[in-house]
Amino acid sequence: MPKNKIILSALFVLLLNCAIAQSNIDSLRKVNKDAKIALKTLLGIWNSETSPGSKIEFVEEGQSVIIQPLLAGVSNYSFIKYDDSVSVNGYAPNWPPYDCILNLIDENTLEIKFFQYFYKETYNLMFTKK
16 A cells, blocks of 8 residues: 555544544533533532542632632633523633533532543543532
């Protein structure tokens, strides 16, 4: 097989996998596009269930709510703030982009699903508010 055909085939497979991965992540974002969490419920310190002693803090910053990086490896993710609520879809500036989705299980239990452009899987962390 000529070298050009091998390169084109590899490029096609790579682009196809990227498109499939992105469509999986886009479906997560679309399902949650109108979902919100009450601002007063989200703000404050949340303790990690997976890394005892680690925590994050949600704080208001202008028209956004951000995650303060109190947990190693968690960047300043930002969420759109509405009057009394916050969008569950968040992002951190980077290329490829970092995204996350907040899932409030109950008033004291929060799951955060982290994901990145081109990846099919999410990395989930659990937090509790005490």
